[in-house]
Amino acid sequence: MADLLKRHGDVIAPVIAFDTDINAASASGLWVTDVTGRRWADFASGTAVTNLGHNHPAVVAAAHAQLDRFIHSGCIFRYDTLVEAAEKLRAVTPPAIEKVAFANSGSEAVEAVVKLAKHSTGRQGVVVFRGGFHGRTMGSATYTTSNARYRDGYHPLLGSVFIAPFPHAYRWGMDVDEAVDICLRELALVFKHVVSPKNIACLLIEPVQGEGGYYPAPARFLDELRTLADEHGILLIYDEVQTGFGRTAEWFAADHFEAKPDLIAVGKGIANGFPLSAYGGPADIVDSWPVGAHGTTFGGNPVATAAATAVMDAMGGLLPHARGLSTHAFTRFGELAERHQTIGDVRGLGLMIGVELVESQTTRAPDAKAFRHIQAYVFERDLIIIDCGPDGNVLRFIPPLVTTLEELDWAIDQIEEGLDSWKQTKG
């Protein structure tokens, strides 16, 4: 182990952060096993990717079968796994999404879908919402405002990207409606003072902010954005890279809301671990993008798209189970919040649950130390959890959808013990 860590340090750029030092030998379902045989339950789901659990047998089988046929096309020849994955994707995405294209990562899908919005509207402006995370490449880093550290050292970023507030009601110490009113007023002021809406190609939003702290967008906020978009000929884009593929116990977060997007970007769970992402929209918009205005070498890789089809075949049947797990988890975290001053807020959708840890429920001061204590405590007891939020104090609870109720309870029991231990440590 020490040897691998040293070799890792010698050759891997330290900028790429790893959450644990586990030296993995195998991973299956919830569990990752290290080279000594010790195992942990991955409640980080490979950072919200392995929604079906690691190495889901149907996904492995589909990938194996395709490996034996061919691995790569590079857009030289056409192939069935690409078309099948696109057909499946169209069937499960919101109704407006009729045509799609594939890419390799969430960042790339976001960049591509914004390019599509600009090209099809002939406008150059982009409105994003503070606290959003959209990736790390230059365009997507410009759209990302979940934490200034993702932008530090890279200025100037892209021009004509306008940042509007997102209703972080808990952090602002107010109720949701008040926070929504403030955000709508501020957006109206952006349109009045900074940029006329006729310059705006798209509003880009995560329907549940992920990296930014697991804040679901209030339904009224999305309704108003939908109305504004329609009024001004702006395209509404949902970045469902993290919220997609069952994470919210529906196919997409959009399924929870009446306000539907014009365009969508997806990634992470789409192929349960194979590098794949996608984006799309209505046929008339996608068809208006001329041949060669965008392209890819690896996007829609045959093996990754075969895996994606298997994911989409397996996912639908798991959603009712995920809804049951979600209800149970919210109940249990709600009970814990009654007994622990450290829990300030429990929020999210489905199995995308954020538990915000604070110094006290009165001050709401973010408590990253509490998170780190609990994380280390449960790690010793075989459970992996990660954080989110700009203050590092939101426990990101994202079990795979294949988790059983017993396993869910076991994980929450570990967190409860971690909270007790933190209480004792604080004195």
Ligand SMILES: Cc1ncc(COP(=O)(O)O)c(C=O)c1O
């Ligand atoms: C909402 C959202 N968009 C985009 C991205 C970027 O995806 P990737 O890391 O695959 O480039 C992420 C990654 O966490 C994400 O959560």
